[in-house]
Amino acid sequence: MSLEQYKQAGQSHLFQFWKELSSESQESFLAQLSQYSDPVTLVETVKDALKFSASSGLKKVEPLPATSTFSTLDDKTDHQRLQNFEDQGLKLISEGKVGLILMAGGQGTRLGSSLPKGCYDIGLPSGNSLFQIQAERLLKITQLANSKFGTKAVVPWYIMTSAPTRASTEKFFKDHNHFGLSQDNIVFFNQGTLPCFNETGENILLESKSSICESPDGNGGLYKAIYDNKLLVDFKTRGIEHIHMYCVDNVMVKVADPVFIGWSASNDYDIATKVVRKTQPEESVGLIALDSETKRPCVIEYSEISDELAQKRDEDGTLSLKAANIVNHYYKVATLIKEIPSWINSRKVLPFHIAKKKIACLDLNSGEFIKPQKPNGIKLEQFIFDVFPSIHLEKFGSLEVKRAEEFSPLKNAPGSKSDSPETARESYLKLSTKWIKDNGGSLESEDSLVEVSALTSYNGEGLDFVKGKVFKNGDVV
Numbered sequence: 001m002s003l004e005q006y007k008q009a010g011q012s013h014l015f016q017f018w019k020e021l022s023s024e025s026q027e028s029f030l031a032q033l034s035q036y037s038d039p040v041t042l043v044e045t046v047k048d049a050l051k052f053s054a055s056s057g058l059k060k061v062e063p064l065p066a067t068s069t070f071s072t073l074d075d076k077t078d079h080q081r082l083q084n085f086e087d088q089g090l091k092l093i094s095e096g097k098v099g100l101i102l103m104a105g106g107q108g109t110r111l112g113s114s115l116p117k118g119c120y121d122i123g124l125p126s127g128n129s130l131f132q133i134q135a136e137r138l139l140k141i142t143q144l145a146n147s148k149f150g151t152k153a154v155v156p157w158y159i160m161t162s163a164p165t166r167a168s169t170e171k172f173f174k175d176h177n178h179f180g181l182s183q184d185n186i187v188f189f190n191q192g193t194l195p196c197f198n199e200t201g202e203n204i205l206l207e208s209k210s211s212i213c214e215s216p217d218g219n220g221g222l223y224k225a226i227y228d229n230k231l232l233v234d235f236k237t238r239g240i241e242h243i244h245m246y247c248v249d250n251v252m253v254k255v256a257d258p259v260f261i262g263w264s265a266s267n268d269y270d271i272a273t274k275v276v277r278k279t280q281p282e283e284s285v286g287l288i289a290l291d292s293e294t295k296r297p298c299v300i301e302y303s304e305i306s307d308e309l310a311q312k313r314d315e316d317g318t319l320s321l322k323a324a325n326i327v328n329h330y331y332k333v334a335t336l337i338k339e340i341p342s343w344i345n346s347r348k349v350l351p352f353h354i355a356k357k358k359i360a361c362l363d364l365n366s367g368e369f370i371k372p373q374k375p376n377g378i379k380l381e382q383f384i385f386d387v388f389p390s391i392h393l394e395k396f397g398s399l400e401v402k403r404a405e406e407f408s409p410l411k412n413a414p415g416s417k418s419d420s421p422e423t424a425r426e427s428y429l430k431l432s433t434k435w436i437k438d439n440g441g442s443l444e445s446e447d448s449l450v451e452v453s454a455l456t457s458y459n460g461e462g463l464d465f466v467k468g469k470v471f472k473n474g475d476v477v
Contacts, residue, residue, distance in 0.1 A: 003030075009039035010202065013364060017209035025210040032211055036195065046201040049352040049380060059304050061289035063320055064297065064398050070263060071400040073277060082259060088266055089258025092242055093145035096153040099240040099333075100138065100256050104131075104169065104248040105162035105191050105216055110413055111421065116165040118248040119172050122410065122421040124428060125451045125474045130248055130410070131172065133428075135179035136454035137255045144458060145258070155256050156185045156238055160225055162216045166190055189229040192217045194352075196359050197378045205377055206362040208369070213361050213377070218353070219247075219327065220382025223336075224344045232340065235333045243331040249410040251424040252431070253328065254459065260399055264330040271388065272330040272397035275323040276407045281310045286325040288398050291389060297396040299325050299385035323398055326407050327384065330397075339390065349390050352380045405431055435460040436477065440467030448473040 006014055014033075021029065036042050071077060092098050108117045118131040128136070135157075142155050161169045170188055173179070178186060195204045196213035205213040217224070222245070226232060235243070242261055246253045254260070257274075264272040275288050284302045291298045302310070305321065312320040343349045359377035363370045388396065401407075408427035411419040432452035433443070438460065443450070450471045457463055466477065 006033065006039045009043045011039060011204055013203060014206060014212065016364060017367070021210050029210040042195070045352055046197055046378065046380065048347065049354050050201050052351050053354040058306055059300055060292040061298065061300055061305065061321070062292050064288065064290050064323065068393060068396060069398045069400065073400055073402055085262035085266060086258045087262065089260070089262030090145040090148055092261055092265060093142065093155060093256060093258060094149035094151040094153050096239055097241040098256055098261060099156045099158060099235060099243050101158045101160065101243055101245040102134065102248055103160050103219060103222060103245070105160055105165055106248070107165055110411065112413060116169045118169065120410065122251060122425045124425060125476050126453065130251060132176065132179050133251065133454055134253065134255050135181055137458060139180055140454055140458045141256050141258065154182065154185045156187060156240065157181065158187045158189065158231060160189055160191050160222060162191050163193060187234065189225055189231065191221045191225045194380045199377060201378055205359055208362055213359055215379045218381025219384040220350055220386055222384055223340050223350065223387070226336065227340050227344055232337050241333050243333060245329045245331065247327050250326065250407055251410060251428050252406050252408045254406060260330055263399055264397060267397055269330065269397045270332050270335040270391050270395040272399060274326055274328040274399050274401050274406070276326055276403040277400060278319055278322045278324040281319060287321050288323040288325055289321055294389060295393060296389040297391060297393060298389050323400065325385065343387050343390070350382050350386050352382060355379045355381055435463055436466050436471060439463040442470050444470055444472040451476045453477065
């Protein structure tokens, strides 16, 4: 990479302050720019993304066929089949064939925290962070699998961080003794970054006189991060055949869920996804659906379907399009090994999307750092679900799970009406309290909420000892 390449790409403004820089600053600036070996193609990519964004309109979609779905919600659910799926998932865990990927690159800025979001304490009586809750669930499900089959297997935990969160995430794990997990089975890796551009997409923004503005490449950057960090090799070396992937901000997530893994593996799916049921037409969520033209699975945003389609209901009264995407996926490792090299090099499979944002940057006229009050630039991002249409329908599945038991995201500031620390805490404690009551425990008062530690129970099992006992608000079992 040379200065000339960036100049040829129309980015001469990046070097406006070059002569003012020390040799060390010049060297670090070049090192940053060298991450992007082809700036001409990079600028063209932005132009293509702008065109793609402008051409996006309403899409013709329909629900996935029944052959591609399974629900745990209905009274008619075959519970013996569910048990069989769970047993198969536990067996795969006990054989060391399951790996877990956590997407944890985000910071807790909206929550008023400068730490990675996974470090956040939602206010449970135990004071456990999201990371600790998930680590303890992983310990528990591994223990259950090994106990059932008399094995000593582990589930490697691959944690995707970002440049701003990597050091603090690793420190948090170290300070907490990796939550009882073996350090050898925790693999940290960074997602990629991309330059930020001005509103027209013509110029890369400067963060300082010696650096450009960058942002994470979106959750779709997972695939390139897996490839660049040689995780495909690590999967193969460890004998991992099945991956469960999820996001850090879901306090209710069942990590390495044996039902999900067993169901997906038994159907020989390449990719599968968990969904929760959308009940209100106006709920702004992405939906798992079938492209009516290509007959391939896809995810559509609320804004991409007509009001008529959004309102349409089935004979049973439920919305026709109701499979709300929660970014919780299963991947067959053989599929990742085969497809990732082509996915990450194809803009047809993994296009870049435009996000117009307020981007703090250097003002070229004054040479001062500015924080804009309105969107002044473009961030590029890829979406993890954009690979779904590359999968044949018969190799894709969608598992509908109970929202109250598996999904309560933490996205908004304390005090917000939805997706806040308070709503996440309430979801967690209500489920724990239900388990206590289902197993014969009672409460000191009707409004008491009890926390069941993930080390005690993964999904309500093993709680026979609470029978006949009385629990008060804030107890931890």
